[in-house]
Amino acid sequence: MNYETVIGLEVHAELKTKTKIYCGCSTEFGGEVNTHTCPICVGFPGVLPVLNKQVVEYAIKAGLATNCNITPVGKQDRKNYFYPDLPKAYQTSQYDLPICVGGYVEIETEDGPKKIRLTRIHIEEDAGKLLHDFGEGTLVDYNRGGVPLIEIVSEPDLRSSQEAHTFLEQLKAILEYTDVSDCKMQEGSLRCDVNVSVRPEGATEFGIRTEMKNVNSFRAAVRAIEYESKRQIAVLENGDEVTQETRRWDEASGKSVPMRSKEDAQDYRYFPEPDLVNIVIDDEWVARVRETLPELPQARIKRYIADLGLTDYDAGLIASNKKLAVLFEETVALGAKPKAVSNWILGDVSRILNERDIELDESKLTPQALASLIELIEKGTISNNAGKKVLPDIFDGCDDVTKLVEEKGLVQISDDSALMEIVTQVLADNEKSVNDYKGGNERAIGFLVGQCMKASKGKGNPQKFNELLKQNLG
Amino acid sequence: MELYTKTAHELHKMLVDKDVTSVEITESFIDRINEVEPKVDAFIATTFETALETASKADEKIQKGEEISALEGLPMALKDNMSTKGVATTSASKMLENYVPPYDATVVKILKENNIPILGKTNMDEFAMGSSTETSYFKKTKNPYDLQRIPGGSSGGSAASVSANEAVFALGSDTGGSIRQPASCCGVVGLKPTYGTVSRFGLFAFASSLDQIGPFAKDVTDAANIFNLISGHDSFDSTSINMEYPDYTSSLKADVKGLKIGVPQEFLGDGINVEVKNAILKACDNYKALGAEVETFSLPLTDYFIPIYYVICCAEASSNLARYDGVKYGYRADKFSDLTDLYKKTRSQGFGAEVKRRIMLGTYVLSSGYYDAYYKKAQQMRTIIRNNFADAFKKYDLILTPTAPTTAFKMGEKIDDPVQMYLADICTVVVNIAGLPGMSMPCGVDSEGLPIGMQLIGNSFAEPTIFRAGFAFEQAGFSKIPLPTFKNGGAN
Structure with a gap:
């Protein structure tokens, strides 16, 4: 029997506010343990929360960028459970009146565009972090406690790991463009829980689902979905029933393992947070936020294809990464040809980023340097290969590309008389090839160009050599 | 007459007139505490040293000829559930026996800014849960009128400290009667302000939507002055009300002519002690004599x-x-x-x-499957009750009830019977449910000489009306009761 996989995602994104959701502590990542803390975010007796308005603003922005309805009155609720990383033993979150409801994200699939519906987007506080590797016992770092999050909940509209991956990429791009989250996976500022079920193809009822936690990258999401879907199919094929449960994804072993069953599900005893008042969002506020929305990825893709002549594929790749898109647009604005810029960005620039395992903003590559590199190649001042050679230096912060290629001796000899000397010498030294060419073997010219390049130590312009050789052999 | 017997407004005048210093006043209270505290046990901890330092600061200001605020330099007692930086704050629980807070509650900040000496942290029911101060992990506070009886609760230590002249005034917190009921038991004035008028920042939470800090005072004038001091908007408390706060002392006029007072007949029926009931009826007559219109009405539910x-x-x-x-x-x-x-x-x-x-x-009651039947229903009822009060306040300026169904009961009498204990708050809890202001003040004593309190309930923000009515009652001498006698000591 063929099965269909049904996937819903819950994505947590840390918001980019300077301060935490209910106190004035810094949200900066990587501070000394327990230094970005105060009595409020560590839940000392008697403290009270005060909502950071920017958090609501970012949630509204994320909601508008994903076509959500913004609630006129939002409420915050307490989700009660005991865990040492949760200092108050309740997480302040939103239960029945989230900031955003409805909405969708459009993704490209093999069968064309598809709308993935969003159930809701709500605001909540992050928990602290347990540190297990300090001798005996466990320590807690509350720096992350109280960092604002939005939780984006999708409907079970995704049908494959590939769709889930595209959705996550698209969502990440939206959060980056709207500037509400850094989306730094390695710092945990974007995390997701994955709900998976399977059903026989053509069935209308959903199968029994499991929820997977600890999915910390898009790659992990894809693997987790594929693993879990196979596991569930095997269970069904075996004539058994899938157990509704929460499972933990173990990236190292590539397996999901049971965490707790439905019967053991925690009762969070949600109730309205009495220390906070309702969040009132008027039309004017929504309109003001709407005005700040940037051009979103879908619109960008369309523009790159229609106005800048990129292929669908290239446009999609560039537009779904804000940093690449910004580099692309700024380089094009400096006069470089879009196609050439796109090739460089998706080719060697991406390759170096991957090799170095860094994000674009961690390099010193500037649009100016990339534009002048492309210009030097277009003008024939340097070869394409020479361009590839200097790119790592440009990544390291060298922005005078003209000087760089001169210093490295990569400037091509384009002066006809200098090239002519070499051509004459090569023709004299390679009688056989000359005769081959004259005898009709056109390929011999390639060998001769190669010899010219060798003689010029790679600095001659191969195009020019080709022309000069043909003239002399003609 | 000893300094510790005087009211805050009397002592303030003496300070301004330089008849006495804050250090002298503070020392007088320290002596008094040393004398009666072994009988009363109002304090969990005393902080005499810092109190005297604060008093000196107030004196310096006075000596320099600087103006001082109404309560500056006047020593007080603080319920031990308000966060005091560097001083253990326990909520009378073993859980926090050694907990020293790293920050000051907003009200504590206000006290410090006004150079008000804090004599110590007062005893209370553990985490403010109780009506007798018997659930304290540390000690049992005794009623200064009868040392075998409870001082009320949960702010029993604060109430007893003012009653026994161990402090000019005190702060307590009131979630369902925890200021008013002990004020009634100990024969002092106690105000539970309108929800949101005094910052809760730094108050160790019991029930966030009901908790409110308020004063214990020797008279209504002092209560108004204390409320002036502690009320106001606080950006650290999201439920704090941002409005213009009036000068509450300007409402201290002994004039209740035409004031409409409603008395819910349900609070004069079964379960209310006869002597208490009679005292309330007499208070009604007294108000009538002063020119107010008093009538009974039915308060549903x-x-x-x-x-x-x-x-x-x-x-x-x-x-x-x-x-x-x-x-x-x-x-x-x-x-x-x-x-x-x-x-x-x-x-x-x-x-x-x-x-x-x-x-x-x-x-x-919050558990899945029970939430709708209990918590949700209670919240719905809360709205209905608020509306019922709103209706009542269309007819009446104030509502008058007993503060408690009985006078102070004996220690141990109800501690093993939670339901009986909970009924001690029958007249007060609704004021918190509706977020209204309520004040208890003495209106007589029973046959055993124990104070009886009456409760004046106002509409939201109607503290001025409460103060006016209380002041008029007091000026007419109707609230005057004998001083505590510390009787039945040593038998506990």
């Missing part, structure tokens, strides 16, 4: 007040007290095998019986 109150307060408490888990501060069980064991042992050993009872009740 009174049978539901206690259940609604306990559903809401326990629900919130179960969540508010979850942070006491042995991980970050406070008590931690000595031996535990794993995380769950740490939680169970810490909380089993650190909390007393009443606190545990309320945490369990609250956990139950």
